[in-house]
Amino acid sequence: MQKFEYKAVPAPMRGEKARGVKTTADRFAHALTLAMNEMARDGWEYLRADTLPCEERTGLTGRSTSFQHVLVFRRPFEEAAEAEAAERPLLLPQMRSRSTEGTAPRLAGDAGEGSAPKLGPAGGRGMAAG
Template identity: 60%
Template sequence: MQAYEYKIVPAPRKGHKAKGVKGAEARFALALETVMNDFGAAGWDYMRTDILPVEERQGLTGRTTTFRHLLVFRRPLSPNGPEDTAAALPPSGAVDAPPEEASTGASGAQRISSDSA
Protein backbone atom coordinates (compact mmCIF):
# COMPACT_ATOMS: atom_id res chain seq x y z
CA MET A 1 0.00 0.00 0.00
CA GLN A 2 1.42 3.38 -1.05
CA ALA A 3 1.43 6.10 1.62
CA TYR A 4 1.13 9.75 0.65
CA GLU A 5 1.86 13.07 2.23
CA TYR A 6 -0.65 15.87 1.52
CA LYS A 7 -0.23 19.62 1.39
CA ILE A 8 -3.26 21.93 1.42
CA VAL A 9 -2.75 25.61 0.56
CA PRO A 10 -5.19 28.47 -0.04
CA ALA A 11 -5.57 29.46 -3.69
CA PRO A 12 -4.22 32.89 -4.61
CA ARG A 13 -6.70 35.69 -4.06
CA LYS A 14 -5.29 38.15 -6.59
CA GLY A 15 -3.16 38.10 -9.68
CA HIS A 16 0.55 38.81 -10.08
CA LYS A 17 1.76 41.59 -12.31
CA ALA A 18 4.35 40.66 -14.90
CA LYS A 19 5.66 42.11 -18.12
CA GLY A 20 3.41 41.20 -21.04
CA VAL A 21 0.55 39.91 -18.85
CA LYS A 22 -2.52 42.08 -19.34
CA GLY A 23 -5.95 41.82 -17.80
CA ALA A 24 -7.23 40.49 -14.51
CA GLU A 25 -7.82 36.95 -15.80
CA ALA A 26 -4.30 36.62 -17.21
CA ARG A 27 -2.74 37.96 -13.99
CA PHE A 28 -4.76 35.54 -11.87
CA ALA A 29 -3.82 32.65 -14.17
CA LEU A 30 -0.16 33.64 -13.78
CA ALA A 31 -0.49 33.65 -9.97
CA LEU A 32 -2.09 30.20 -9.99
CA GLU A 33 0.48 28.88 -12.47
CA THR A 34 3.32 30.16 -10.28
CA VAL A 35 1.96 28.43 -7.16
CA MET A 36 1.41 25.15 -9.00
CA ASN A 37 4.85 25.22 -10.65
CA ASP A 38 6.57 26.04 -7.34
CA PHE A 39 4.96 23.07 -5.60
CA GLY A 40 5.58 20.83 -8.64
CA ALA A 41 9.27 21.73 -8.59
CA ALA A 42 9.37 20.75 -4.91
CA GLY A 43 7.99 17.27 -5.76
CA TRP A 44 4.29 17.83 -5.03
CA ASP A 45 1.63 16.56 -7.49
CA TYR A 46 -1.52 18.65 -7.93
CA MET A 47 -4.63 16.67 -7.01
CA ARG A 48 -7.61 19.04 -7.08
CA THR A 49 -9.11 22.32 -5.90
CA ASP A 50 -11.75 22.18 -3.18
CA ILE A 51 -14.20 24.83 -2.04
CA LEU A 52 -14.98 24.43 1.66
CA PRO A 53 -17.20 26.42 4.03
CA VAL A 54 -15.57 28.16 6.98
CA GLU A 55 -17.47 29.72 9.86
CA GLU A 56 -15.86 33.00 10.87
CA ARG A 57 -16.52 35.59 13.53
CA GLN A 58 -18.16 38.81 12.44
CA GLY A 59 -18.20 41.54 15.05
CA LEU A 60 -18.47 40.64 18.72
CA THR A 61 -21.11 37.95 18.67
CA GLY A 62 -21.97 37.33 15.03
CA ARG A 63 -20.80 34.52 12.81
CA THR A 64 -20.82 34.21 9.06
CA THR A 65 -20.02 31.37 6.67
CA THR A 66 -17.56 32.06 3.88
CA PHE A 67 -16.13 29.70 1.30
CA ARG A 68 -12.38 29.12 0.85
CA HIS A 69 -10.70 27.76 -2.27
CA LEU A 70 -7.96 25.27 -1.36
CA LEU A 71 -5.38 23.63 -3.61
CA VAL A 72 -4.60 20.00 -2.74
CA PHE A 73 -1.16 18.54 -3.52
CA ARG A 74 0.33 15.14 -2.66
CA ARG A 75 3.56 13.21 -2.96
CA PRO A 76 4.52 9.63 -2.06
CA LEU A 77 6.28 9.08 1.23
CA SER A 78 9.69 7.50 0.95
CA PRO A 79 9.98 3.88 2.19
CA ASN A 80 12.50 5.06 4.80
CA GLY A 81 9.97 7.31 6.52
CA PRO A 82 8.89 10.93 6.24
CA GLU A 83 11.30 13.31 4.58
CA ASP A 84 12.18 16.75 5.85
CA THR A 85 9.13 18.51 4.39
CA ALA A 86 10.36 22.00 5.28
CA ALA A 87 13.29 21.64 2.87
CA ALA A 88 11.06 20.48 0.02
CA LEU A 89 8.41 23.22 0.21
CA PRO A 90 8.35 26.23 -2.09
CA PRO A 91 9.25 29.64 -0.65
CA SER A 92 6.83 30.94 1.97
CA GLY A 93 5.78 33.82 -0.29
CA ALA A 94 4.41 31.44 -2.93
CA VAL A 95 0.84 31.88 -1.70
CA ASP A 96 -0.43 35.35 -0.81
CA ALA A 97 -2.70 34.39 2.11
CA PRO A 98 -2.83 35.71 5.65
CA PRO A 99 -0.80 33.59 8.13
CA GLU A 100 -3.88 32.23 9.91
CA GLU A 101 -5.19 30.74 6.65
CA ALA A 102 -1.88 29.30 5.48
CA SER A 103 -0.79 27.71 8.77
CA THR A 104 -1.11 23.93 8.79
CA GLY A 105 1.36 22.96 11.49
CA ALA A 106 5.11 22.76 11.89
CA SER A 107 5.80 20.99 8.59
CA GLY A 108 2.69 22.18 6.77
CA ALA A 109 1.92 18.65 5.58
CA GLN A 110 -0.54 16.03 6.65
CA ARG A 111 0.36 12.37 6.30
CA ILE A 112 -2.38 10.02 5.12
CA SER A 113 -2.22 6.44 3.80
CA SER A 114 -4.09 5.64 0.62
CA ASP A 115 -4.83 2.48 -1.36
CA SER A 116 -4.92 4.19 -4.73
CA ALA A 117 -1.76 4.50 -6.81
Protein backbone atom coordinates in the same frame (compact mmCIF):
# COMPACT_ATOMS: atom_id res chain seq x y z
CA MET B 1 -0.58 0.46 -2.48
CA GLN B 2 1.23 3.76 -2.59
CA LYS B 3 0.67 6.11 0.33
CA PHE B 4 0.39 9.87 -0.12
CA GLU B 5 0.55 12.89 2.11
CA TYR B 6 -1.57 15.90 1.25
CA LYS B 7 -1.14 19.63 1.62
CA ALA B 8 -3.72 22.39 1.10
CA VAL B 9 -2.59 25.97 0.47
CA PRO B 10 -4.70 29.09 0.00
CA ALA B 11 -5.41 29.81 -3.65
CA PRO B 12 -4.11 33.15 -4.94
CA MET B 13 -6.59 36.00 -4.46
CA ARG B 14 -5.29 38.21 -7.28
CA GLY B 15 -3.23 37.94 -10.41
CA GLU B 16 0.50 38.52 -10.79
CA LYS B 17 1.90 40.99 -13.27
CA ALA B 18 4.36 39.67 -15.81
CA ARG B 19 5.71 40.71 -19.16
CA GLY B 20 3.19 40.00 -21.93
CA VAL B 21 0.41 39.08 -19.45
CA LYS B 22 -2.26 41.76 -19.85
CA THR B 23 -5.77 40.58 -19.01
CA THR B 24 -7.08 39.84 -15.54
CA ALA B 25 -7.70 36.20 -16.46
CA ASP B 26 -4.15 35.82 -17.80
CA ARG B 27 -2.65 37.42 -14.68
CA PHE B 28 -4.68 35.15 -12.43
CA ALA B 29 -3.64 32.08 -14.44
CA HIS B 30 -0.02 33.26 -14.14
CA ALA B 31 -0.39 33.53 -10.34
CA LEU B 32 -1.77 29.97 -10.21
CA THR B 33 1.10 28.73 -12.37
CA LEU B 34 3.66 30.33 -10.06
CA ALA B 35 2.04 28.78 -6.96
CA MET B 36 1.82 25.34 -8.56
CA ASN B 37 5.42 25.43 -9.82
CA GLU B 38 6.68 26.49 -6.38
CA MET B 39 4.99 23.48 -4.78
CA ALA B 40 6.23 21.17 -7.55
CA ARG B 41 9.84 22.12 -6.73
CA ASP B 42 9.30 20.48 -3.33
CA GLY B 43 7.87 17.32 -4.88
CA TRP B 44 4.17 18.19 -4.52
CA GLU B 45 1.80 17.19 -7.35
CA TYR B 46 -1.26 19.36 -7.97
CA LEU B 47 -4.43 17.40 -7.29
CA ARG B 48 -7.40 19.81 -7.31
CA ALA B 49 -8.86 23.14 -6.19
CA ASP B 50 -11.62 23.17 -3.58
CA THR B 51 -13.97 25.79 -2.18
CA LEU B 52 -14.88 25.05 1.42
CA PRO B 53 -17.10 26.81 3.97
CA CYS B 54 -15.40 28.43 6.94
CA GLU B 55 -17.36 29.59 9.96
CA GLU B 56 -16.02 32.84 11.46
CA ARG B 57 -16.90 34.88 14.52
CA THR B 58 -18.37 38.33 13.97
CA GLY B 59 -18.75 40.56 16.98
CA LEU B 60 -19.20 39.05 20.42
CA THR B 61 -21.74 36.32 19.68
CA GLY B 62 -22.35 36.39 15.96
CA ARG B 63 -21.10 33.95 13.37
CA SER B 64 -20.92 34.11 9.62
CA THR B 65 -19.88 31.66 6.94
CA SER B 66 -17.34 32.59 4.29
CA PHE B 67 -15.87 30.40 1.59
CA GLN B 68 -12.17 29.69 1.30
CA HIS B 69 -10.47 28.55 -1.90
CA VAL B 70 -7.59 26.09 -1.51
CA LEU B 71 -5.25 24.24 -3.84
CA VAL B 72 -4.71 20.60 -2.85
CA PHE B 73 -1.37 18.90 -3.53
CA ARG B 74 -0.06 15.44 -2.81
CA ARG B 75 3.24 13.59 -2.88
CA PRO B 76 4.24 10.00 -2.23
CA PHE B 77 4.84 9.38 1.45
CA GLU B 78 8.40 8.12 0.83
CA GLU B 79 9.41 11.48 -0.65
CA ALA B 80 8.05 13.21 2.44
CA ALA B 81 10.22 11.07 4.71
CA GLU B 82 13.30 11.82 2.58
CA ALA B 83 12.54 15.55 2.59
CA GLU B 84 12.15 15.55 6.38
CA ALA B 85 15.40 13.64 6.79
CA ALA B 86 17.18 16.23 4.65
CA GLU B 87 15.81 19.03 6.86
CA ARG B 88 16.85 17.39 10.15
CA PRO B 89 20.22 18.41 11.56
CA LEU B 90 22.88 15.78 11.08
CA LEU B 91 24.68 14.23 14.05
CA LEU B 92 28.43 14.44 14.12
CA PRO B 93 30.10 11.06 13.43
CA GLN B 94 31.31 10.70 17.02
CA MET B 95 27.82 11.47 18.34
CA ARG B 96 26.21 9.03 15.90
CA SER B 97 28.42 6.12 17.00
CA ARG B 98 27.83 6.79 20.69
CA SER B 99 24.10 7.27 20.30
CA THR B 100 23.82 3.87 18.62
CA GLU B 101 25.49 2.28 21.64
CA GLY B 102 22.67 3.54 23.85
CA THR B 103 24.74 6.11 25.72
CA ALA B 104 24.43 9.86 25.52
CA PRO B 105 27.26 11.81 23.91
CA ARG B 106 29.66 13.41 26.36
CA LEU B 107 30.38 17.09 26.59
CA ALA B 108 33.91 18.38 26.22
CA GLY B 109 35.68 18.26 29.58
CA ASP B 110 33.31 15.70 31.10
CA ALA B 111 34.73 13.73 33.98
CA GLY B 112 34.83 9.95 33.85
CA GLU B 113 31.64 7.96 34.26
CA GLY B 114 30.15 8.02 37.75
CA SER B 115 31.99 11.14 38.94
CA ALA B 116 30.87 14.73 38.96
CA PRO B 117 32.89 17.47 37.26
CA LYS B 118 35.23 19.43 39.53
CA LEU B 119 33.84 22.70 40.79
CA GLY B 120 35.92 25.69 41.76
CA PRO B 121 35.17 28.81 43.75
CA ALA B 122 32.50 31.08 42.32
CA GLY B 123 34.11 34.17 40.91
CA GLY B 124 33.02 37.19 39.03
CA ARG B 125 30.98 40.31 39.62
CA GLY B 126 28.25 40.53 42.21
CA MET B 127 29.92 38.17 44.69
CA ALA B 128 30.49 39.58 48.19
CA ALA B 129 33.82 38.79 49.77
CA GLY B 130 33.18 36.97 52.89
